[in-house]
Amino acid sequence: MKLAFILDPLDQLKAYKDSSIAMMRAAARRGHQVYAIQREALIWEGGAVSARALALTPLDSDHPWYAPGAEEVLPLTAFDAVLMRQDPPFDFEYITATWLLERAQQAGARVFNFPRAIRDHSEKIAITEFPQFIPPTRVARAADEVNAFIDQHQDCILKPLDGMGGSQIFRVRADDPNRNVIIETLTAGETRSIMVQGYLPAISGGDKRVLIIGGQVIPYALARIPKAGETRGNLAAGGRGVAMPLTDGERMIAEYLAPILWARGLLIVGLDVIGDRLTEINVTSPTCMVEITAQTGFDVPGAVIDALEASASTNAHP
Template sequence: MKLLFVADPLEAFKTYKDTTFAMMREAARRGHQLWACEPGDLVWVRGARVVARAARAIALTGDEHHWFSVLSQGELALADADAVLMRKDPPFDSEYFYATHLLGQAEREGARVFNKPAALRDHPEKLAILEFPELIGPTLVTRSADAVRAFHAEHHDIILKPLDGMGGMGIFRVGPDGLNLGSIIETLNRDGAVSLMVQKYLPEIAQGDKRVLVIGGQPVPFSLARIPQGSEIRGNLAAGGKGVAQPLTTRDRQIAESLGPILAARGLLLVGLDVIGDCLTEINVTSPTCFQEITQQTGFDVAKMFVDALEAAVRS
């Protein structure tokens, strides 16, 4: 197969932990052709198809520092690839949004895009959990400072976070004393101009914010518990959390098996569920990670499971 990865610049990849690289490595091992471009390379002109104007055909070198070589470079119509993998990291900003529309046009021209562009738009990573209230803890989405204060008065210990954050950015905890609550609200909602999410603090975060991967509707049998270090409340690896792979708990599996078929039917081949204790906290669909950490610690080949699912999806 000819696979086109729409991703961040290849030169910025940290191959020792990068999930997109793990996908590429497994695909190359099977003899698939690897192509790569950035979202800014996508172009559509009336009367023509969506193309990646600076697409690069690459080969993997096995060198950690110079990990790919360019075999050729030029224009590639997305519909001429067997699969297009949208792997651009968040934030889901206006340019990401526009890219999904170009990818949607490419689908109308015959391209197979994973994850499906419309599904990316329909499942913002913080807000997608609202559809599944039976799986989540007490949660509020609002612009209202008064609503946040009422939520704090009810639950006493809360987490506040921006809806467009990633990697633990902009997350605050406010305990029963309410210290700095007003200032934090003003920072996040910009005097009522921006919505934010507020959730009851879950003390189980001490055991980790678990990333549960779901591929083709089926859960990977191990999660990566991202455990806060020191005085941190955030388990995100980008915020210094320690990643510890562990078998899925009964509740982890229940959540994954409940959501997996629903999300797969919507065109989400790969999903990263975030679970703290028994509660779903986020549904990650843009570029879920943690393949390499789980594989290195458990021996379970997550990339193999993913490429198996990708091949099956392209054949269907």
């Protein structure tokens, strides 16, 4: 197969932990040719979407992590699959990319995750479709509404709707003297909606990343355990990643969501679960594959290639 990955700039990727690179390595080991595309290289003209694609050979070393091959402009229909793996921010340019990828899909390109599904699934707000699994949650931008929720629940987490890696996440208690300025800052003076959730003490045991690949639940989660004195478990915020088997509660949530999300064309999904509560559904570029594979021996990147091979052999979308 010829697999194209739409990535962040190659020299900015951290090869020792990057899930996209792990998938490229897994594909290359099976004899598939991999290509890298930059999002800004996408072009639509005459009914076709094309891009400048760099053929590359992934290396086992991290510096450098690839050997470059030929670079050429190709239609996205020339690939057996195109994987959109660029990190947020989910800004207007990201949305534009999903529109272009949707046109490529219309022309016959196999794009994962489906561009419409990426666009329609806000990684924070997507959980509101499944209220039976989530903690007490309110999405609002009026300070009075946010304050009323904090007064009701006493101990809360406040976060922007477009953040990643734990950025701008605040734990706010009812008696916090800074709560008004935190709300003012996060809502940009009541001009931006935010999410406020009841604090989950189970975070001490880790903010779990549960992966779903091609509608199949990976049997291990990565518990991102906060460092001392920190609320956030995100690895980018200094959390420690420990792989462990899924609990019954985590498996129940994941197995309920798996067929629904796969039917929407979401090949790779990362659920965030604290205790037995769902807090996010990540669909842009879910990570933690390298850590789970290294600690358990379960080949998560290989599972992605399995799903792509199966999909290609049947020539069927979910």
